[in-house]
Amino acid sequence: MLGQELVDFIESPVMILFATRDEAGRPMIGRGSGVCVDRQSGHLHFLASRSQWPDAVSEALPGRPIATTYVRATDYKACQIKGRIVAAGAADEAHRARGEAYVAEQLARMIALGVTRMQLSSTLSDQELVCLTIEPQAIFEQTPGPGAGRRLTPEAAA
Amino acid sequence: MIPLESLRDSFEGVIPSIIATTDADGMPNISYLSHVHYVDEAHVALSDQFFSKTATNVARNGLATVMVVDGYSGQQHVLDLAFERSETEGETFERMAIHLAILESRMSGIMKLRAVDIYRVEDCRAVPAANPLVAPEPLFLPDLMGKVARLTARMSDCGDPETLLDATLEGLGELFGYRHSMVLVPDGERGGLTTIASRGYDQFGFGAEVPAGRGIIGLAAERRRNVRITDLSRGRRYIEAVRAMAGVEDATPIPLPALDKPLSQIALPLVARGRLVGVLFSESTERFTFRHRDEEALIVIAAHLGTALSFLSEERERGEANGREKADAPADPAGSVPAGRRIAVRFYPRDGSLFVDDDYLIRGVPGRLLLHFLEDYARTGKRDFLNREIRRDRRLQLPDFKDNLETRLILLRRRLEEKAGPITLERADRGRLRLTLAGRPEIEVVEE
Numbered sequence: 112m113l114g115q116e117l118v119d120f121i122e123s124p125v126m127i128l129f130a131t132r133d134e135a136g137r138p139m140i141g142r143g144s145g146v147c148v149d150r151q152s153g154h155l156h157f158l159a160s161r162s163q164w165p166d167a168v169s170e171a172l173p174g175r176p177i178a179t180t181y182v183r184a185t186d187y188k189a190c191q192i193k194g195r196i197v198a199a200g201a202a203d204e205a206h207r208a209r210g211e212a213y214v215a216e217q218l219a220r221m222i223a224l225g226v227t228r229m230q231l232s233s234t235l236s237d238q239e240l241v242c243l244t245i246e247p248q249a250i251f252e253q254t255p256g257p258g259a260g261r262r263l264t265p266e267a268a269a
Numbered sequence: 270m271i272p273l274e275s276l277r278d279s280f281e282g283v284i285p286s287i288i289a290t291t292d293a294d295g296m297p298n299i300s301y302l303s304h305v306h307y308v309d310e311a312h313v314a315l316s317d318q319f320f321s322k323t324a325t326n327v328a329r330n331g332l333a334t335v336m337v338v339d340g341y342s343g344q345q346h347v348l349d350l351a352f353e354r355s356e357t358e359g360e361t362f363e364r365m366a367i368h369l370a371i372l373e374s375r376m377s378g379i380m381k382l383r384a385v386d387i388y389r390v391e392d393c394r395a396v397p398a399a400n401p402l403v404a405p406e407p408l409f410l411p412d413l414m415g416k417v418a419r420l421t422a423r424m425s426d427c428g429d430p431e432t433l434l435d436a437t438l439e440g441l442g443e444l445f446g447y448r449h450s451m452v453l454v455p456d457g458e459r460g461g462l463t464t465i466a467s468r469g470y471d472q473f474g475f476g477a478e479v480p481a482g483r484g485i486i487g488l489a490a491e492r493r494r495n496v497r498i499t500d501l502s503r504g505r506r507y508i509e510a511v512r513a514m515a516g517v518e519d520a521t522p523i524p525l526p527a528l529d530k531p532l533s534q535i536a537l538p539l540v541a542r543g544r545l546v547g548v549l550f551s552e553s554t555e556r557f558t559f560r561h562r563d564e565e566a567l568i569v570i571a572a573h574l575g576t577a578l579s580f581l582s583e584e585r586e587r588g589e590a591n592g593r594e595k596a597d598a599p600a601d602p603a604g605s606v607p608a609g610r611r612i613a614v615r616f617y618p619r620d621g622s623l624f625v626d627d628d629y630l631i632r633g634v635p636g637r638l639l640l641h642f643l644e645d646y647a648r649t650g651k652r653d654f655l656n657r658e659i660r661r662d663r664r665l666q667l668p669d670f671k672d673n674l675e676t677r678l679i680l681l682r683r684r685l686e687e688k689a690g691p692i693t694l695e696r697a698d699r700g701r702l703r704l705t706l707a708g709r710p711e712i713e714v715v716e717e
Contacts, residue, residue, distance in 0.1 A: 130289035130297035130334075138289035138297045138334040140347060162399035166347075178289070178297040193296055218402075230284075230343030232401040239399075251322070253300055260321045 112247050117190065118148045121155075121181045124216050128180040129159060131170035141167030143179065144237055145213030147206075155179070155192065155245040158202055158210040160236035171199050171243050179245070180253055184224075189253035190263070194245045202240040211237045271393040273310050276337065276346055277561040280307040281499040282368070283340025288315070290326035290333050298322045305337050305348075306365055306385075313348065314361050314385045316369060327352050333388065336396070340500055341557055342405060345396040350388035357384045367494050371485060413566040416444040421573045430581045431679050434466035437574050441551060442468055445566070447558065449528055450551040452539075452574075453479060453486060454676045458621075458633050462490055462548055465680050470526035475683040476631045477525040489536035490548050497535045497564050500556040523629070533558035537567055539575030546575050547676075582675040609708035612691045616640045616714050625690050634673070635681035639692070642702075643710045656700045678702065 113121075121127075127143030141164030146157045157179060161168045171177060175196050182189040202210060214237040221231055252261040273280075282304035289299040300323065306314040313335075327333055331352040338345050356362050366382045398405075420440040427433035434452055441447040451467035451474070460481035464474045482491040489496045531552040539547040549571045551559070559567075615624040622632035623639055630636070641662065645651045660674055682694045682702070691707040 128287055128299050128301075130299035132291045132295060132297050136291045136295060136330060137332060137349065138291050138299070140287055140289050140299065140334055140336045160399065163396075176294070176296040178299045180299050180301075182301060189301070191298070191300065193298075227343070228402045229405055230341075232398040232403060232405070233343050233345050233396055234338075236400045 112153050113148060113192075113250070117250070120183070120188075120190070121146055121192070122148065123183070124213065124220060125181040125183050126217070128182075129157065129167065129171075130178045131167050131175060133170050139167035139170050140164075142234060144210040144235065144240060146179070146181075147209060153247065154197060155194070155243075155247060156206060157243040157245050158206055158213070158240050159243065161239040161241050163233075163236040163238070168241055171196055171241070173198055177243065177245055182253070184220075187254055191251040191253045192245075192247050193249045193251070194247040196243055197246050198244040199241060202242040206242045207237075207240055210240045213237075270390070271346065271395060273307060273313070273348075273390060273393060276339065276393070277307060278341050278499075278557075279337040279339045279344075279346060280305055280313070281340050281561075283500040283556075284338040284343070286338065287336040288323055288333055289335075290323050291330070292322070292326050293329055298326055302335065304365075304368065305335055306361065306368075308361055308387060311390055312353070312387055313350065313390060314356075314365060314387050316365050316382055316385050327386070341408060344398075344405075347394050347396060348390050349392040351391055353387045353389050355384045355386050361385055361387070363492065363494060367488055367492055367496055370488055371496065371498070410560070410562065413445070413562055417566050417569050420444055420570060424570075424573055424577055427577070427581070430578055430675055433574070433577055433581055434679075435468075437549075437570065438466055438468035441570070445563070447551045447553070447563075449531075449553060450549070451526060452547050452549055453490075454547040454680070455490070455545055455673075456633050457673050457677075462486060463633070463680060464523075464525065465547070465676055465683070467526045470528075472524075472526055473683065473687050474523060474526035475680060475687050476635070477523040479525060485534055485536045486548050486550050489538050489550075490545060493538045493540060493545060495535065495537045495564055495568065497559050498533060499559065500532055523631075528552050528554055530554060532556045535559040535564060535567060537564075537571040539571055539578065541575045541579035544579075546579050549574060578676075609706075610691075612706060612708040612710045614640075614643055614710050614712045616712065617717065618714060619717050625688070625692060628688070628690070630688060630690075631681060631684050634677045635684065638677060638681055639685075639694075640712070640714075642694075642704050643692075643712055646704055646706065647710050647712060652704045653697060654702045654704070656702075 127146060129141050129143050131139045133139065141159055144158040144160055146155055148155055159168055173196050177196050178191060178193045180189060180191045214235045217235055218231055222228065250263045252263055285301045285303055286305045287299065288302045289297055291297050302315065308314050333350040335348050335350060336345055337348065362385050365385050369382045423436050423440055424433060427436050438450045441450050449469035451464050453462035454465050456463045462479045464477040467473050479486045481487055485496040485498065532554055533556060534552040536548055536550045538545055539549055613626050620632050621634065621636035623630050623636040638659065642654055656674060685692055685694050693705045695703045697703040
């Protein structure tokens with residue numbers, strides 16, 4: 112479902128947000144700690160810190176819907192991928208390594224931009240990473256402007 | 270619930286907020302939101318210009334969750350919101366419209382505030398740093414009330430508008446650490462503003478102009494609202510856009526005194542009896558120089574300055590009317606005009622602009638005032654001029670407002686002093702100005 116350019120985009124060092132929701136429909140917000148796309152199945156392996164985002168992660172249950180948003184800080188280019196959680200569990204070693212590399216790179220980039228370590232303390236974490244396997248169902252343009260919210264076809268998603 | 274009042278730095282828009290909603294199928298939607306605005310202890314306001322899915326979801330179930338981030342500490346808070354109403358006018362709408370107007374050029378004009386949505390805050394929770402990178406540094410904020418009291422007391426001791434302006438800007442630097450400040454007054458003709466006093470810049474910039482409604486200074490004047498920017502570091506494009514809007518890049522004859530790379534700016538309208546009498550502007554190369562509490566302190570100082578400026582200008586008028594001044598200034602005996610070098614004066618009636626020896630000096634009312642003095646001097650040798658005489662002279666097309674004459678004279682005198690050219694104007698005594706020339710003026714009036 113995801114074109115190669117879109118895959119490259121979300122796997123690059125973009126800022127990542129996600130939202131789950133509780134039984135009552137109240138959304139829960141969290142920040143992602145990296146993502147990779149399984150080229151075979153097309154599923155996302157989405158990483159998040161359970162200790163930093165306990166509410167959002169606790170509602171990330173198999174079968175539940177999830178929204179994930181990816182934003183490049185330099186030009187505000189952004190997209191949102193919505194889907195259904197297929198599996199959820201502690202990240203294995205390979206995914207932990209990916210999450211740690213993502214967090215380290217983001218911290219370095221932000222600090223280079225003048226953001227302080229204190230400001231980043233609550234933002235990014237590579238501790239207690241969970242891996243959510245997500246089946247993508249819809250992709251949306253999210254770059255600020257009149258086109259935000261437009262549903263993208265797989266071809267246009269790149 | 271954590272009181273919203275304690276999170277004021279999270280409502281500055283320094284770090285983008287995040288909003289999440291859910292649709293009828295239970296699918297969440299999440300996106301960045303430039304700004305969550307504080308309304309009161311139980312309400313916030315959102316201006317959602319782009320995210321139609323968010324609007325659709327909120328219209329369905331009235332629920333939204335936002336996460337706001339403290340621009341200083343990075344501390345995050347999650348707010349559970351319930352939609353209450355939309356507003357298309359009023360205090361909150363105006364405040365948000367002015368913020369959007371400043372952002373607009375960066376967004377290519379596609380942002381226009383149609384309405385603001387007011388939400389009730391049902392809960393506010395901290396997102397603790399589970400694995401902090403460093404220990405948080407507590408923020409020490411000094412009491413500002415004592416400083417406000419000291420500065421306003423100094424201002425009350427001032428006996429004339431010029432001393433008042435200087436004492437205010439001096440005090441802002443000395444007591445508050447706001448070291449780059451200026452006061453601008455309405456030009457009374459083009460709807461813009463002109464710099465009359467400044468502190469902390471390489472040049473004073475007396476006479477520098479800001480067009481009506483442009484930048485944070487022009488917007489503060491036009492909308493009679495305070496405009497405060499806490500952190501301009503979110504991108505060079507943003508800084509350049511704001512600098513352009515502040516009038517810096519306009520082809521004005523006198524450049525506005527301005528910092529090259531400001532990170533914080535604030536502009537407050539000076540209002541007396543419901544009428545705009547000026548704008549107080551301050552800026553800094555540091556982030557967070559002007560927090561919410563600094564704005565509150567400056568509101569008190571700006572109110573005092575506006576009223577005192579108006580009062581002292583009028584008192585000068587009353588002093589003259591009570592006859593405490595000398596009789597009309599006599600002309601010097603014919604032939605007392607110095608024979609020295611030629612001073613080339615060129616004047617354009619269209620906008621009142623005046624050039625001395627081919628150098629632009631000033632325009633508008635101050636330009637016409639100086640032409641008037643120079644013409645009288647060339648004709649009769651007269652060097653002393655009384656405010657009262659000036660006001661009576663119909664040729665000058667003076668604006669109706671009383672305090673305008675006084676501020677124009679201050680501006681003209683300071684501009685001449687800054688230029689350090691062959692013409693100077695001194696205040697001889699109360700209500701009396703003395704013109705001094707290092708040569709013989711040759712006046713050319715250029716009709717276009």
